[in-house]
Amino acid sequence: MLTMILVSIASCLFLAFTEHFEKKLKISAFVCLLTVNVAHIILFFLAGFSDPGIMKRNENSFGCHDTFIKVVHKGIFKKTRLCETCNIAKPFRSAHCSECDNCVLRFDHHCPWLGNCVAKRNYKYFYFYLILVNIHCLLLLVFLYIIYLKSFVMEKKLIKH
Numbered sequence: 001m002l003t004m005i006l007v008s009i010a011s012c013l014f015l016a017f018t019e020h021f022e023k024k025l026k027i028s029a030f031v032c033l034l035t036v037n038v039a040h041i042i043l044f045f046l047a048g049f050s051d052p053g054i055m056k057r058n059e060n061s062f063g064c065h066d067t068f069i070k071v072v073h074k075g076i077f078k079k080t081r082l083c084e085t086c087n088i089a090k091p092f093r094s095a096h097c098s099e100c101d102n103c104v105l106r107f108d109h110h111c112p113w114l115g116n117c118v119a120k121r122n123y124k125y126f127y128f129y130l131i132l133v134n135i136h137c138l139l140l141l142v143f144l145y146i147i148y149l150k151s152f153v154m155e156k157k158l159i160k161h
């Protein structure tokens with residue numbers, strides 16, 4: 001989290017002190033970057049602190065240690081895995097996260113940066129967070145390219161005189 005805030009501050013400071021942008025371009029670039037930064041920090045919090053889809057534990061033990069059990073789903077017998085820690089039958093695509101010690105619906109992975117699972121309920125926040133981080137990087141690349149071009153043109157002018 002601290003790293004992300006520091007990167008955001010550094011990128012805003014970089015824009016604030018560059019001399020290669022005119023005032024109008026500088027303000028619009030700054031607003032653009034600040035909006036993206038604030039949006040991805042909000043999404044980071046939403047993904048990190050929202051419930052990813054944790055399933056309630058069953059206090060009563062199943063009394064069996066088979067890895068698979070048969071359940072009736074919409075009138076059809078289906079084989080499903082059993083979580084011996086949570087004492088529940090795991091639905092399709094769910095998994096037990098060893099870090100959070102919970103069964104999570106539509107489990108994708110446990111993100112060490114978020115400190116939370118990425119699963120059914122926070123997947124959309126995580127997805128948009130990644131998109132915004134990429135947009136942030138692209139914006140910085142575009143700004144750097146503009147600065148490079150402007151300094152290149154200025155250098156040429158100096159050589160001519």
Ligand SMILES: [Zn+2]
Binds near residue numbers: 083084085097101103
């Ligand atoms: Zn479990």
Ligand SMILES: [Zn+2]
Binds near residue numbers: 097098110111
């Ligand atoms: Zn987890």
